[in-house]
Amino acid sequence: MLLAKQAAKTRAGTRFSAWLLASIALLITAVLVGTMIGPAGPQWWRVPLELANRLPLISIDSGVTSEQWNIVWQIRMPRVVLAALVGAMLSVAGASYQGVFRNPLVDPYLLGVAAGAGLGATVVFSLKRQTTQNWLIDPLPLAAFAGALIAVLATYLVGTAFGKTRSSTTLVLAGIAVTSLATAVQTFVLQRNNDVVRQVYSWILGRLSSATWSDVRLILPYIVFSSTVLLMHRRLLDVMRVGDDEATALGTNIRRVRLVVVLAATFGTAAAVAVSGLIGFVGIIVPHTVRLLAGASYRRVLPLSILLGAAFLVAADIPSRVLADPAETPIGVVTAFFGAPFFLLLLRAKKTQT
Amino acid sequence: MSTLGFCDLTISYDGVCAVKSFNDILHSGEWLCLIGPNGAGKSSVLRAAAGLVEYSGSVAIDQKEIPTTSARWRAQNIAFVPQTPLMPDDMSVVEYVLLGRNPYIKHFASESARDVEVVEKIFKRLDLEQFSNRMVGTLSGGERQRAVIARALAQEAPVLLLDEPTAALDIGHQQQALELVDNLRREQGLTVVSAMHDLTLAGLYADRLVLMHQGLCVASGNAQSVLRSEILAEFYGVSARVHHEPDGTVVVIPQRSTIN
Numbered sequence: 001m002l003l004a005k006q007a008a009k010t011r012a013g014t015r016f017s018a019w020l021l022a023s024i025a026l027l028i029t030a031v032l033v034g035t036m037i038g039p040a041g042p043q044w045w046r047v048p049l050e051l052a053n054r055l056p057l058i059s060i061d062s063g064v065t066s067e068q069w070n071i072v073w074q075i076r077m078p079r080v081v082l083a084a085l086v087g088a089m090l091s092v093a094g095a096s097y098q099g100v101f102r103n104p105l106v107d108p109y110l111l112g113v114a115a116g117a118g119l120g121a122t123v124v125f126s127l128k129r130q131t132t133q134n135w136l137i138d139p140l141p142l143a144a145f146a147g148a149l150i151a152v153l154a155t156y157l158v159g160t161a162f163g164k165t166r167s168s169t170t171l172v173l174a175g176i177a178v179t180s181l182a183t184a185v186q187t188f189v190l191q192r193n194n195d196v197v198r199q200v201y202s203w204i205l206g207r208l209s210s211a212t213w214s215d216v217r218l219i220l221p222y223i224v225f226s227s228t229v230l231l232m233h234r235r236l237l238d239v240m241r242v243g244d245d246e247a248t249a250l251g252t253n254i255r256r257v258r259l260v261v262v263l264a265a266t267f268g269t270a271a272a273v274a275v276s277g278l279i280g281f282v283g284i285i286v287p288h289t290v291r292l293l294a295g296a297s298y299r300r301v302l303p304l305s306i307l308l309g310a311a312f313l314v315a316a317d318i319p320s321r322v323l324a325d326p327a328e329t330p331i332g333v334v335t336a337f338f339g340a341p342f343f344l345l346l347l348r349a350k351k352t353q354t
Numbered sequence: 355m356s357t358l359g360f361c362d363l364t365i366s367y368d369g370v371c372a373v374k375s376f377n378d379i380l381h382s383g384e385w386l387c388l389i390g391p392n393g394a395g396k397s398s399v400l401r402a403a404a405g406l407v408e409y410s411g412s413v414a415i416d417q418k419e420i421p422t423t424s425a426r427w428r429a430q431n432i433a434f435v436p437q438t439p440l441m442p443d444d445m446s447v448v449e450y451v452l453l454g455r456n457p458y459i460k461h462f463a464s465e466s467a468r469d470v471e472v473v474e475k476i477f478k479r480l481d482l483e484q485f486s487n488r489m490v491g492t493l494s495g496g497e498r499q500r501a502v503i504a505r506a507l508a509q510e511a512p513v514l515l516l517d518e519p520t521a522a523l524d525i526g527h528q529q530q531a532l533e534l535v536d537n538l539r540r541e542q543g544l545t546v547v548s549a550m551h552d553l554t555l556a557g558l559y560a561d562r563l564v565l566m567h568q569g570l571c572v573a574s575g576n577a578q579s580v581l582r583s584e585i586l587a588e589f590y591g592v593s594a595r596v597h598h599e600p601d602g603t604v605v606v607i608p609q610r611s612t613i614n
Contacts, residue, residue: 232462233462235459235462235463235464236461238445238449238453239453239456241440241442241445242439242440242441242442242453243440245401245406245436246434246436246439246440248405248406248425249404249405249406249428249429249432249433249434249436250429250453250454250456250457250509251424251425251426251427251428251429251430251456251457252425252456253424253425291444295444296442296444296445297445297449299464
């Protein structure tokens with residue numbers, strides 16, 4: 001009996017390792033393809049050769065000129081890395097939010113991150129954008145980041161002030177109220193500044209096109225910190241799956257866990273939104289795909305969401321560059337356009353399987 | 355050795371009193387059963403002991419007041435089985451039972467070899483081994499109940515609180531579940547407080563019965579003294595015959611009001 005159990009246990013273990021390896025392979029493939037494809041630059045097959053050439057101890061003549069290499073390294077690479085960071089962050093934040101609120105439909109924008117960031121960005125676009133974008137530090141990501149954090153802080157204050165009970169419903173409702181308020185203010189500001197509607201709209205649809213290494217450096221610490229904190233809570237998120245009362249009776253301080261997880265997820269999401277705009281859908285579709293493939297335990301969902309979320313957004317960014325070449329298709333459109341049918345197919349396959 | 359004491363326990367929800375001045379004291383190995391009609395306050399007493407509701411008065415384990423203790427300490431000392439546990443369908447039974455080890459695992463650590471060992475022992479004891487890798491959602495009512503009890507036992511707590519442990523079970527599984535709890539309290543000296551609706555079973559297994567009505571304790575003692583037809587008529591509004599078996603078992607038999 002014990003042997004059978006151990007065998008089954010290792011079977012689950014190997015399945016998880018298999019998914020882990022597959023996700024890593026997928027991510028590497030996506031990154032490679034992402035650096036190989038794009039307007040201008042060297043022929044696609046020369047890029048991996050040159051990348052290998054840049055590794056220590058390896059010397060290959062790839063025939064890539066230094067100008068072409070600049071396109072790869074200064075334009076494509078930061079964009080790919082940024083897509084990976086943002087995708088990983090939105091996915092792991094979405095999964096964590098779904099865990100602490102025990103609601104599968106929740107996304108990382110739940111508590112007002114999106115509306116707050118949108119308002120912050122709108123304000124910057126409306127105030128002499130011509131001069132501000134040439135400032136030493138572009139105020140756009142900072143305003144979006146600050147807007148997101150202020151909105152979530154307001155949600156938290158309102159939600160905990162009126163919600164005496166342990167339930168998280170008041171917090172979610174407060175998030176909806178703050179979102180509506182911020183959206184109303186944003187609409188008002190836009191009404192008075194008709195000329196920036198287009199810019200704000202394209203920001204809201206999300207974009208990675210103007211990514212630079214400095215964007216990567218800007219958000220990397222936040223995203224590493226947030227994801228680490230969330231990953232550390234993966235076992236506790238499993239405990240929370242049995243409900244607030246039972247998790248408390250099992251010895252978990254659910255308020256503290258919820259606060260820390262929400263803060264970490266919000267912090268990381270706000271950083272991601274600040275440089276990429278609002279890329280929808282990733283935070284819902286990736287965690288659910290992982291659940292369907294590898295099971296619902298957060299010990300598997302969180303690490304796999306990070307890897308697959310990164311791979312998904314890097315991959316989604318490729319058609320967004322190529323589809324309407326030379327114009328950019330907003331990445332939010334691509335994630336929804338390809339993500340939704342894929343997700344439906346997956347649901348269907350899972351249904352026929354069981 | 356654990357003593358569970360209730361002193362002048364009063365619980366109200368939004369100004370409405372659910373439990374008024376409940377007093378009792380239980381020693382190691384005792385089984386107290388709370389009976390009474392729906393809404394009498396049985397679950398509230400259990401939830402107060404589990405640290406899940408605010409109350410006035412005192413509930414203490416070995417003189418330690420419940421609200422002054424940490425959630426972790428409580429979970430190491432009190433295992434609570436709610437009336438309708440929330441069981442994630444896509445969690446395997448072994449994962450579910452391992453949740454009971456949560457109070458012994460450091461915040462960011464994972465289960466140790468000892469935790470797995472404890473759970474394996476419990477699986478053997480409850481004959482759950484063949485279910486260990488099944489998903490909780492695929493279990494039958496009786497199997498689910500066994501999984502919940504297994505999780506509670508994994509807490510290795512000296513006090514076990516059961517809120518209607520047999521409500522969803524057939525007569526055979528009811529007996530099985532209660533026999534199991536009874537054996538465990540004899541072997542390990544568990545202190546058991548349960549809320550139950552089946553009066554015959556309550557009288558059969560518990561050392562003492564406490565009859566609650568509208569938040570008040572209206573009768574307490576052994577089955578013979580509490581399960582009397584005039585008491586049941588007054589507080590349950592039921593017309594029932596009470597039959598005494600030669601071995602001391604008290605059987606409550608509901609009666610039809612009109613006999614054709």
